[in-house]
Amino acid sequence: MSPRTRRPERGGRTARTVILRIAGVLVILLLISFLTFTLLYLAPGDLVKNLLGNRPSSPDAIAAIRAQYRLDDPFLVRYGDWLLSALRGDFGVSIRLQQPVTEVIGARLPLTVLLIALAFLFAVVTAVPLGIWSAARNGSAIDRAVSAASLFGLSAPSFALAILAISVFSILIPVFPAYGAGDGGLDTLWHVLLPALVLALGIGAILMRMTRAAVLRELESDAITFARARGIPERRVRGIALRAALIPIVTSAGLILTFIIGGTIIVETVFALPGIGQLLEEAVLFKDLPVVQAITLLVAAAIAGITILVDLSYLALDPRVRARERAA
Amino acid sequence: MQATPQRTPLRRIGAAALLTAALALVGCAGGSAAPPAEDVELVDTGAEIEEVTVAFPGSLANLYIGQESGILNYNLAATVQEGLVAQDAEGKVVPALAESWETPDETTYVFALREDAAFQNGDPVTPQDVVFSLERAADAEASPGISYYLANLASAEVTGEHEVTVTSTTPDATFLTSLSNTGALVVTQQAFWEEHDGAVGTSSSLLMGTGPYRVTEFQPDSHVTLERVDTWWGELPPAKSIRVNFIPDASTRLAAAQKGDVDIAFNVPINQAEDWGAIAGMRVESMNDLSYVGLLFDQRVPPFDDVDVRTAIAQSIDRAAIAEKLLRGYGEAATAIMTPESLAAAYDGDEARRVLAEEVPQHDFDLESARALLAGTEAEGLSTEITYPNTGPQIGIAAQAIAENLNEIGMDVSVREVPIEEWLATIGDGEHGIGFMWYFSTTGDPAEVSSYLVGPDNPNGFESEEAAALITEANALSDPAERAAKLLELERLNAEQVVNAPIWWGKSVTAFSNTVGVHDYSPFTFTGAWGAQLFAAEAE
Numbered sequence: 113m114s115p116r117t118r119r120p121e122r123g124g125r126t127a128r129t130v131i132l133r134i135a136g137v138l139v140i141l142l143l144i145s146f147l148t149f150t151l152l153y154l155a156p157g158d159l160v161k162n163l164l165g166n167r168p169s170s171p172d173a174i175a176a177i178r179a180q181y182r183l184d185d186p187f188l189v190r191y192g193d194w195l196l197s198a199l200r201g202d203f204g205v206s207i208r209l210q211q212p213v214t215e216v217i218g219a220r221l222p223l224t225v226l227l228i229a230l231a232f233l234f235a236v237v238t239a240v241p242l243g244i245w246s247a248a249r250n251g252s253a254i255d256r257a258v259s260a261a262s263l264f265g266l267s268a269p270s271f272a273l274a275i276l277a278i279s280v281f282s283i284l285i286p287v288f289p290a291y292g293a294g295d296g297g298l299d300t301l302w303h304v305l306l307p308a309l310v311l312a313l314g315i316g317a318i319l320m321r322m323t324r325a326a327v328l329r330e331l332e333s334d335a336i337t338f339a340r341a342r343g344i345p346e347r348r349v350r351g352i353a354l355r356a357a358l359i360p361i362v363t364s365a366g367l368i369l370t371f372i373i374g375g376t377i378i379v380e381t382v383f384a385l386p387g388i389g390q391l392l393e394e395a396v397l398f399k400d401l402p403v404v405q406a407i408t409l410l411v412a413a414a415i416a417g418i419t420i421l422v423d424l425s426y427l428a429l430d431p432r433v434r435a436r437e438r439a440a
Numbered sequence: 441m442q443a444t445p446q447r448t449p450l451r452r453i454g455a456a457a458l459l460t461a462a463l464a465l466v467g468c469a470g471g472s473a474a475p476p477a478e479d480v481e482l483v484d485t486g487a488e489i490e491e492v493t494v495a496f497p498g499s500l501a502n503l504y505i506g507q508e509s510g511i512l513n514y515n516l517a518a519t520v521q522e523g524l525v526a527q528d529a530e531g532k533v534v535p536a537l538a539e540s541w542e543t544p545d546e547t548t549y550v551f552a553l554r555e556d557a558a559f560q561n562g563d564p565v566t567p568q569d570v571v572f573s574l575e576r577a578a579d580a581e582a583s584p585g586i587s588y589y590l591a592n593l594a595s596a597e598v599t600g601e602h603e604v605t606v607t608s609t610t611p612d613a614t615f616l617t618s619l620s621n622t623g624a625l626v627v628t629q630q631a632f633w634e635e636h637d638g639a640v641g642t643s644s645s646l647l648m649g650t651g652p653y654r655v656t657e658f659q660p661d662s663h664v665t666l667e668r669v670d671t672w673w674g675e676l677p678p679a680k681s682i683r684v685n686f687i688p689d690a691s692t693r694l695a696a697a698q699k700g701d702v703d704i705a706f707n708v709p710i711n712q713a714e715d716w717g718a719i720a721g722m723r724v725e726s727m728n729d730l731s732y733v734g735l736l737f738d739q740r741v742p743p744f745d746d747v748d749v750r751t752a753i754a755q756s757i758d759r760a761a762i763a764e765k766l767l768r769g770y771g772e773a774a775t776a777i778m779t780p781e782s783l784a785a786a787y788d789g790d791e792a793r794r795v796l797a798e799e800v801p802q803h804d805f806d807l808e809s810a811r812a813l814l815a816g817t818e819a820e821g822l823s824t825e826i827t828y829p830n831t832g833p834q835i836g837i838a839a840q841a842i843a844e845n846l847n848e849i850g851m852d853v854s855v856r857e858v859p860i861e862e863w864l865a866t867i868g869d870g871e872h873g874i875g876f877m878w879y880f881s882t883t884g885d886p887a888e889v890s891s892y893l894v895g896p897d898n899p900n901g902f903e904s905e906e907a908a909a910l911i912t913e914a915n916a917l918s919d920p921a922e923r924a925a926k927l928l929e930l931e932r933l934n935a936e937q938v939v940n941a942p943i944w945w946g947k948s949v950t951a952f953s954n955t956v957g958v959h960d961y962s963p964f965t966f967t968g969a970w971g972a973q974l975f976a977a978e979a980e
Contacts (some may be wrong), residue, residue: 156858162861208508397860
């Protein structure tokens with residue numbers, strides 16, 4: 113690169129982009145909150161019945177409960193109330209648990225974050241190298257074995273995998289605990305390993321296939337053919353190809369991180385882990401609106417954050433993007 | 441007082457799989473009856489137990505039975521909190537916090553509290569605490585799940601240093617039971633309630649009671665830990681602590697037991713009973729659990745307002761086959777709404793069964809007659825849906841068998857499994873004309889279920905002054921035999937009008953490790969101070 117005469121403010125455009133993106137995210141969160149509110153409102157089930165249970169009830173009691181949770185207010189008024197409170201940072205009290213939502217989520221978040229982080233880590237450290245290896249040995253026995261393994265990971269439903277994992281690794285070969293979150297610290301880590309592995313298998317399979325496809329595409333590209341024709345050593349050629357393939361790999365890894373969130377519900381239920389996934393499922397069924405809203409927004413914000421980080425990573429990975437930034 | 445079946449996460453069983461199971465079971469010529477519990481002779485070693493691990497099939501969200509009133513909530517609270525009275529192994533009302541009581545007239549109850557009654561923090565129980573707890577229990581906002589059962593409460597007053605006087609608005613034979621922990625009263629400390637602003641039973645506030653165990657830790661979706669206390673008026677229990685783990689997935693629960701992690705497992709699914717029984721060092725015990733399963737008809741939804749239609753459907757239920765073949769004996773064909781056990785004060789078991797079968801008109805299984813009755817009614821060719829809760833797979837199997845029979849007599853009924861919350865919302869919603877009623881009686885009172893299903897505010901849209909009068913009259917009678925006779929009249933009315941079609945009385949399957957025994961095991965064990973009934977055992 114030749115030195116330029118007019119150097120723009122470094123990163124000025126980047127900062128502007130990020131601010132715009134964050135503003136966009138806030139608008140999306142607002143829309144999601146309204147959508148969630150509406151869907152939960154329309155979903156089958158009745159909060160009053162959930163609170164009363166299957167039992168006789170007097171009309172007075174029903175009226176008292178409806179008044180207590182303001183179920184007779186118009187739909188938009190209820191949404192407005194929730195929104196105004198949320199903007200003040202007050203996400204309300206869980207109807208099912210009778211505790212402040214922030215407290216409830218705060219108590220469960222660490223476990224779910226640990227589960228997701230471990231699963232993601234397992235998936236990345238195994239799937240990316242395997243994908244690269246498999247692409248490099250395209251068509252070999254190794255490639256076929258890895259592809260078969262990923263097909264298994266893709267097609268096995270996670271609840272079946274979870275039950276299989278418990279049968280094999282905690283009963284047949286009694287290495288891991290069968291269920292629960294342990295008593296904190298290393299014990300919890302030990303308890304979360306097996307569920308994280310189960311969760312990692314499904315997403316690792318997707319990541320592996322995407323990595324393989326991306327590396328294969330790069331190895332077959334004109335740039336690589338030209339590089340080889342110029343007599344550049346094969347090791348360097350591979351390096352160039354990998355670097356180019358990193359962009360789709362990082363993008364798919366970011367997408368996959370957002371997929372994990374659905375998988376946690378099943379894995380947490382089977383392994384009896386008190387995390388956000390189980391909480392969300394129960395809250396939706398119970399129509400515990402404050403909890404559903406808070407978790408949905410938290411997840412949406414996390415996904416938006418991951419997406420922004422993935423986009424920013426292009427700056428580091430792709431010289432063309434950097435050049436465009438500078439040329440602004 | 442009722443308790444809804446516990447919410448547990450979805451167990452997705454395809455309708456096809458259920459149908460296959462149902463057909464396979466019906467096809468078994470012999471059918472497999474409930475295997476008798478292995479004959480294990482247990483000896484009380486007299487030793488202390490460090491910790492008893494209990495597995496629950498679903499999580500509790502709140503430990504206060506007024507806030508969440510599932511059967512498992514009742515079970516857990518039963519060994520932590522007490523009412524003024526309790527029920528013994530036969531269901532008889534016995535002293536708890538009150539050591540005695542007098543009834544100067546038929547609506548007044550004067551309770552003498554135990555002078556040594558103390559909360560788990562060591563504070564003495566004052567009559568004011570009792571009155572306060574009773575008022576909270578009767579308040580629909582503070583205790584949505586149980587307030588209905590104190591609708592007949594007129595007043596509660598402190599009338600002495602250790603005396604509380606409670607009055608009911610009308611003479612009521614069920615009133616005393618409603619003042620027990622199986623009903624609506626779990627006595628807590630007023631100061632504790634106010635300190636937590638009424639948000640009791642959460643993971644941060646826990647519970648305050650007078651029972652043999654106090655809650656030391658509670659994490660929804662994970663566990664509850666109970667520690668024994670020396671403040672209880674009874675004997676110090678052998679088990680130092682009880683840890684209840686919430687394991688929603690049935691396979692995981694079984695795996696935990698196979699690893700040796702479970703001492704007691706509540707509500708073992710009947711299709712897994714054999715697997716549990718096969719675990720070395722464990723035994724499986726089934727016990728009548730005072731639950732009722734039947735069909736209910738919403739008479740506000742045509743054509744279910746036609747008694748011929750309801751009768752035809754009742755005649756299409758093969759109760760004997762369902763109980764013996766589909767439930768493998770873990771259930772008893774019901775001849776009425778009230779269970780034989782609930783009539784214990786008037787009749788012994790066999791006598792109660794005979795009386796119910798003879799005194800209450802039966803709609804015996806007869807597809808020919810059902811088809812003839814249905815012919816020409818609005819229900820002929822009707823397409824409708826019946827839902828059942830995901831927490832009751834056995835109900836799903838029965839539903840398939842019933843739907844099959846109804847299709848034969850000319851109705852098109854589809855069966856759908858739904859989350860228990862969705863199922864609750866369908867009960868008496870004015871849209872579902874036919875549905876399942878699944879009800880766990882906690883008090884074992886003969887009127888508990890029938891007054892809900894036939895009396896005022898019933899979910900069937902059945903309006904009957906006669907039924908309301910019968911319940912009032914029955915509850916005004918103190919003699920068990922006279923009261924049973926009145927309630928039999930109510931059952932007759934239910935059967936003649938086919939307001940509900942009883943199907944079976946349930947049994948709960950509980951798995952125990954042979955290192956733990958239970959004294960006086962009965963349908964009432966787990967709604968009493970069960971922690972104190974556990975003992976260290978050795979199998980002979």
